[in-house]
Amino acid sequence: MNAQLEGHTMRRYDAELTNAHIRVLEMGGIVLEQLNVTLKALDQWDPSRARQVIERDETVRDLEKMIDAEIVQVIAKRTPVAKDLRAVIGMSKVLVDLGRVEEKVIRVAEYVVNAFDEETNSPPETLLKDVIGMGRAVSGHLRQALEIFDRGDVASAEEGLGARKELLSWLSSDLRRLTTFVLEDARMIGQVIAAVLALNALERIGEYTVNLRENVIYQVTGEDVRPPAAHRETHVKDS
Amino acid sequence: METVIEKQQVLQRSVPETTIESLKPKVAIDREDRRTVGDLFVKNPRMTCRKVDVYYGDKQAIRDVSLDIGANEVIAMIGPSGCGKSTFIRCLNRMNDTVEGCRVTGEIRLDETDIYDKRMDVVPLRAQVGMVFQKPNPFPKSIFENIAYGVRIHGLANDKTDLEEIVQHSLERAGLWTEVKDRLPQPGTGLSGGQQQRLCIARTIAVNPEVILMDEPCSALDPIATAKIEDLMDELRQKFTIAIVTHSMQQAARVSQRTAYFHLGDLIEVGETDQVFTNPLHPLTEDYITGRFG
Numbered sequence: 067m068n069a070q071l072e073g074h075t076m077r078r079y080d081a082e083l084t085n086a087h088i089r090v091l092e093m094g095g096i097v098l099e100q101l102n103v104t105l106k107a108l109d110q111w112d113p114s115r116a117r118q119v120i121e122r123d124e125t126v127r128d129l130e131k132m133i134d135a136e137i138v139q140v141i142a143k144r145t146p147v148a149k150d151l152r153a154v155i156g157m158s159k160v161l162v163d164l165g166r167v168e169e170k171v172i173r174v175a176e177y178v179v180n181a182f183d184e185e186t187n188s189p190p191e192t193l194l195k196d197v198i199g200m201g202r203a204v205s206g207h208l209r210q211a212l213e214i215f216d217r218g219d220v221a222s223a224e225e226g227l228g229a230r231k232e233l234l235s236w237l238s239s240d241l242r243r244l245t246t247f248v249l250e251d252a253r254m255i256g257q258v259i260a261a262v263l264a265l266n267a268l269e270r271i272g273e274y275t276v277n278l279r280e281n282v283i284y285q286v287t288g289e290d291v292r293p294p295a296a297h298r299e300t301h302v303k304d305s
Numbered sequence: 306m307e308t309v310i311e312k313q314q315v316l317q318r319s320v321p322e323t324t325i326e327s328l329k330p331k332v333a334i335d336r337e338d339r340r341t342v343g344d345l346f347v348k349n350p351r352m353t354c355r356k357v358d359v360y361y362g363d364k365q366a367i368r369d370v371s372l373d374i375g376a377n378e379v380i381a382m383i384g385p386s387g388c389g390k391s392t393f394i395r396c397l398n399r400m401n402d403t404v405e406g407c408r409v410t411g412e413i414r415l416d417e418t419d420i421y422d423k424r425m426d427v428v429p430l431r432a433q434v435g436m437v438f439q440k441p442n443p444f445p446k447s448i449f450e451n452i453a454y455g456v457r458i459h460g461l462a463n464d465k466t467d468l469e470e471i472v473q474h475s476l477e478r479a480g481l482w483t484e485v486k487d488r489l490p491q492p493g494t495g496l497s498g499g500q501q502q503r504l505c506i507a508r509t510i511a512v513n514p515e516v517i518l519m520d521e522p523c524s525a526l527d528p529i530a531t532a533k534i535e536d537l538m539d540e541l542r543q544k545f546t547i548a549i550v551t552h553s554m555q556q557a558a559r560v561s562q563r564t565a566y567f568h569l570g571d572l573i574e575v576g577e578t579d580q581v582f583t584n585p586l587h588p589l590t591e592d593y594i595t596g597r598f599g
Contacts, residue, residue, distance in 0.1 A: 073597045145555060147582045150595045288584030 068218040070149055070286065082140050083153060087216075089133045090157045090164070094212040096126055097168045101208065101271070104175045105201040108194060116178035123172050130165045137161070149285075156285035160215060163274040163281075167208065170274075173267040174201070177260055189257045193247060196240045197261055200268045203236070208271065211278035220286045223279040227291070233272035240265055334587050339368075342586045343576035344563070347375035351516055351546040352397060352434075357411035359392050359401065366392045370411075370572045372565060374516065379538055379547040381557035381578065384567035385598060390550045393567065394518045397548065398434035399427050415515065432459050435509035439521040441501030443493030443508075448485050451493040451504055452476065455512045471511055479507035480537050499530025506537065510545070517541065519549040523556065535560050554594050558582045566590040 071083040100119050107115035137158050140146065146154050174197075181189050207229055214222045244262060247254045283291050334342060350373035359367040367389040374380050374397075382390035392401065399420060401407045413420050420430055432455070443451050452472040453462075462468035472489075476482040481503045485496070493504050502522060509517055519538075523531040538547055538560050551557050557564050557578065564581040566574045566589070574581065574590045585591045592598050 073592075075596050075598065079596060147554065147558070147594050148585055148591050151583060 068153075068216060070218050071153055079144055082144065083146075083150065086133070086137050086140055086154070086157055089136060090161050091212060091216055093126070093129055093133055093161060093164050094208075094215070096129065097164050097171065098205065098208050098212065100126065100168060100171045101174075101201070101205050104171055104178060105198060105205060107175070107178045108181075108201065109198055111182050111188065113179045113182040116175040119175040120172060120179070123168065126168050127165075130161060130168075133161055134158070149288075152285045152288055156281045159281050160278055163277045167271050167274050170267040170271045174264045177264040177267075181257070181260060189261065190247075193244070193254075193257065193261050196243065197264050197268070200233075200236060200240065200265055204233070204268045204272045204275070207233075207275040208278075211275040211282075215278055215282050218282060218286050220283055223282040224291075226279050227276060230273055230276045233269050237265055237269045336588045338587075339568075339571040339573065341371065341572045341575065343574045343581075345372050345575050347373045347378075347563075349376045350374060351376040351416065353412075353414045354396075355412045357393070357396060357409065357413060359389070359396060360406075360408040360410075361404070362406040366570055367396075368570045372572060372575060374546055374548055375563070376546055377542055377544075378563060379542050379549060379561045380563045380565060381561035382548065382550045382565050382567060383552075383554060383557050383593070384573075385593065386552075387569075388567040389570045390565075390567045391520055393572075394520060394548050394550055397516065397518055398431045398436060399425075400431075400436065402427060429459070432512040433514055434516045434518060435512065435514040436518040436520065437502070437505050437509055437522045439524050441498055441505050441525070443496070443501050443504050445492065445494060447490045448476075448493045448496070448504065449489040451508050452511045455508060459512050461512060475507040475511035476504075478510055478541070479503045480533060480540075481507055497530070499526050499533060502526060502530065502534060503537065506534070506541075510541070514545060516546045516548065519547060521550055521552060524552065531556070554582075566593060568593070 068087060071087055072080045074080050100122065103115055104119050107113065107119070137154060140154055144150070177197075181194075207226065210222075210226065213219075214226075241262065244258050244265075247258050277292075280291050283289055352374040354370060354372045354374075357367060357370045358365060370389075370393060382394060384390045395401045396409050396413060397420075401409060409421060415430070415433060419425070420434075444454060446454065449472055452475050453468055456462050456468060456471050462471055473482060473486075476485060481500060484500060485504075493501065496504060502525075506517070506522075523534050526534065535556065538549070541547060549557075549560065561578045563575060564578045565572060566581070566585075566587070568589050574585060574587045576586065581590065582594060585594065
């Protein structure tokens with residue numbers, strides 16, 4: 067537990083901040099599980115699992131709204147300042163990012179449902195490998211980022227800031243490889259586009275895990291380490 | 306690499322040339338370190354305090370406080386009870402002279418004038434550096450006389466018309482004119498608490514002060530009256546410099562441009578209010594403003 071949230075003279079305030087923190091983690095745990103179930107569905111060619119993920123989306127969205135309301139209550143009642151203010155703002159931003167992760171997980175789950183809709187159209191295993199590989203890496207990033215958020219661990223948060231670049235280069239090399247599928251057999255284009263969209267969704271999830279790390283640094287030190295727009299990694303090449 | 310404390314020492318040695326810059330800590334500041342951190346000095350000071358110590362008999366109430374109060378700024382003094390913030394602002398117009406056994410050392414200047422110079426007449430000083438107290442304290446006289454009294458004794462009006470103009474202008478500046486213009490002969494004590502406090506502010510500004518000291522001016526007022534005083538402070542800052550002592554952290558955050566945190570007689574931190582309330586430098590400041598002070 068993040069000790070930064072404790073020590074107030076008014077102990078109820080400790081409880082409210084800690085509760086909000088735990089609730090954001092709870093949301094993180096559920097979103098991580100959504101991602102992992104989706105990846106399992108992909109790995110095991112099991113669209114029914116992916117359908118379950120899509121069905122759970124509404125519950126996850128409701129949870130996000132509830133936690134959002136709880137954070138607003140803390141702000142309204144306690145008017146936090148300094149590290150408490152940064153903690154609450156950080157929680158709110160992490161919650162938004164987790165909501166976006168959930169949105170992208172649903173994209174991937176929809177891909178799984180569509181990919182295995184008819185057995186004859188199932189994508190070749192080599193094509194799926196790229197998506198699964200990226201998915202596992204991103205799932206690891208998300209789990210780590212949530213642990214770092216829980217501990218308020220700045221040193222570990224800083225270590226993972228390079229993940230954005232790493233995932234983009236991974237995505238670029240996957241795109242090159244996927245292009246060869248199309249070159250070999252033009253009928254694969256539909257499946258390749260679907261895989262590219264899934265890969266892109268996963269890469270975005272990776273991006274959100276870096277946001278989470280940046281937020282931890284802000285919460286603890288007050289330093290805004292988000293890179294300026296000009297320095298953001300992108301796979302759009304300069305013309 | 307230069308630490309905040311090291312940088313602070315440099316600042317203290319190179320007094321008026323110093324420019325304000327953000328002093329982000331390169332190393333964590335020790336909770337027990339009582340040397341002041343932050344932006345003590347400003348480019349355009351109205352008052353300068355250097356190495357000020359205050360004693361009540363044998364007991365030292367304030368230790369080695371150096372601080373600038375900038376022109377046209379509202380500076381808020383915050384800190385727990387007994388930390389010395391009220392004692393400090395009372396030094397700024399020598400109100401502590403009236404306290405038996407109180408001794409002030411160090412240097413306090415208003416513009417270039419040493420206010421503790423033996424030749425200094427405290428009566429005009431207290432007009433130049435006016436004070437508004439916690440509890441509204443209008444004179445037991447009419448609303449008009451509450452304002453006119455100080456103007457007369459300081460010889461600021463040439464004739465009756467002049468006096469009436471000053472009274473009206475002061476009440477207008479204090480945002481009270483429209484509420485009292487039809488009952489100027491009535492007693493000031495008959496006004497509501499918030500109106501009485503604004504009357505006291507009008508009384509203070511009628512004698513052309515440079516600095517207005519406010520010692521918890523809103524603690525006896527309801528939220529609406531408080532909001533009116535805070536709004537007034539924002540306007541008055543265009544012409545005057547204001548130093549306010551407040552127990553309300555939110556009030557300090559709302560009204561001031563700079564905040565000074567006192568702790569057991571030490572000035573712990575001074576900085577831009579925006580920075581102090583989002584990312585204070587000293588752990589003691591952070592503990593106090595976040596409600597962790599034991």
